[in-house]
Amino acid sequence: SSAASDVYKRQLEDEETMKDFSEAVADVLMRLEPGEVVSYGEVADEAGFPGAARAVGNLVRSTPGLPWWRVVAKSGRLAPGHEQRQAELLRGEGVTIVNGRVKLNNNPQTSLERT
DSSP states (O other), rough: OHHHHHHHHHTTTTTHHHHHHHHHHHHHTTTTTBBBBBEHHHHHHHTTTTTHHHHHHHHHHHTTTTTTGGEHHHHHTOOTTTTHHHHHHHHHHTTTTTTTTGGGGGGSSSOOOOO
């Protein structure tokens, strides 16, 4: 694991920090609109925890009710072990998937930045 993820692992062991992290990530994810796909790192950055992409993945995986299918690896790769279901959900929202990957720069909305 990277030095950044080790730092976040230690910080997130603190209960209050974990609560803040969880709430911030959930807030970012709940603002995603159908068809909007972002990377774990983008979610971490937007939530105010840069470098915590792995922690975002762990939270998304373990928290029911979050739109997990709208989050992919920075390469566009779908969630390992959940590719078929994730692809089905994303395609239902109009997202194009080729060879198990989302082309992040070709989807109508792929950034958390709002104008």
